Amino acid sequence: xxxxxxxxxxxxxxxxxxxxxxxxxxxxxxxxxxxxxxxxxxxxxxxxxxxxxxxxxxxxxxxxxxxxxxxxxxxxxxxxxxxxxxxxxxxxxxxxxxxxxxxxxxxxxxxxxxxxxxxxxxxxxxxxxxxxxxxxxxxxxxxxxxxxxxxxxxxxxxxxxxxxxxxxxxxxxxxxxxxxxxxxxxxxxxxxxxxxxxxxxxxxxxxxxxxx
Numbered sequence: 001x002x003x004x005x006x007x008x009x010x011x012x013x014x015x016x017x018x019x020x021x022x023x024x025x026x027x028x029x030x031x032x033x034x035x036x037x038x039x040x041x042x043x044x045x046x047x048x049x050x051x052x053x054x055x056x057x058x059x060x061x062x063x064x065x066x067x068x069x070x071x072x073x074x075x076x077x078x079x080x081x082x083x084x085x086x087x088x089x090x091x092x093x094x095x096x097x098x099x100x101x102x103x104x105x106x107x108x109x110x111x112x113x114x115x116x117x118x119x120x121x122x123x124x125x126x127x128x129x130x131x132x133x134x135x136x137x138x139x140x141x142x143x144x145x146x147x148x149x150x151x152x153x154x155x156x157x158x159x160x161x162x163x164x165x166x167x168x169x170x171x172x173x174x175x176x177x178x179x180x181x182x183x184x185x186x187x188x189x190x191x192x193x194x195x196x197x198x199x200x201x202x203x204x205x206x207x208x209x210x211x212x
Contacts, residue, residue, distance in 0.1 A: 029056035030162075032124040034181065035064060036173040036194040039205045045101055046171075048191045051155055052110060052182050054121075054129050062157040065099040065110055067182050068190035071152060079150075080140060083133065091142035095185060099151025108151050109135050110182065115145035127182070147183040173198060 035051040049066050056062040076096055080088045099108060109130045113122065119132035128145070138144035157165070165171040175194045184190060195202050 029053075029058065030062070030174060031056045032127065032177055034175040034177050034194050035162075035166075036175050036191065036198075038171055038173055040169060040171045046155075050181060050190045050194050051100070052127075052177060054110070054123050054154075056162065058163075059159060061159045062162045064155050065108060065151040066097055066155065067110070067149060067151075068187040069098045070187050071096045071098050076150075080136065083136065085133065085136050085140050087140055090140035092139050092144070094139055094148045094150055095183075095187075096150045096152070097187075099153040100155030102154050102156050104153040106153060107131065108154065109139075109148055110151065111135070111145035111148035112179075112183075113145075126179075127177070147179060149183055173200060 030053050033053050033056075035049075035053060037046050037049045041047050041049075046066075048068075050068045051064040052067050053062055053064040055064075074082070076093055077089050079096065080086075080090060094109075098104075111128055111130065113124075113126055113128045115135070115138070116122070116128055117130060117132055117134045117138075119134075120128050120130040122128050135144055135148075136150075139148060162172075166174065173195065175198045178193075178197070181190050181193050181197075184193075192202060
């Protein structure tokens, strides 16, 4: 899984130059919003997921990170060991999620905008996306941004694909992002919290969706 991750999470190498991230415009669309899985996605990879959209435009498509699907293995200490990040165990810990089904070896850190470095991409005035080992070194040393989460992999849509999934297929609800949902530690509550933010009661869904 980690074969290509060190290259991606390194400011001297790929950074955010791959088309999954930097080719997407931030000037329009749903950038900075949440996608909340609707009942149409039951029994799929995206069931009850909440995705933070890091980039979205009509011309370039969309890219986002799942923020409520915890990565069980490897743990943060194991990741830091394989990436050569010291100190280990780290002085500070952050959550690690499965960011999406695309390129699981690529790592990203989504964090508050109070820190930026080489390889950082400002999503909006509150949130930044970084693909650099420097931010992991800062976090391991107990520094870095006030809020942060790490994701392996990402979700991506071709131009027009996400719009179709939202408007025609009814696969996603769109909700405002909040620090509690994006960076909160209790992943089991995030799907319901996101639905609450748009006043949708999940109990009204078909029983086939199950409990969140």
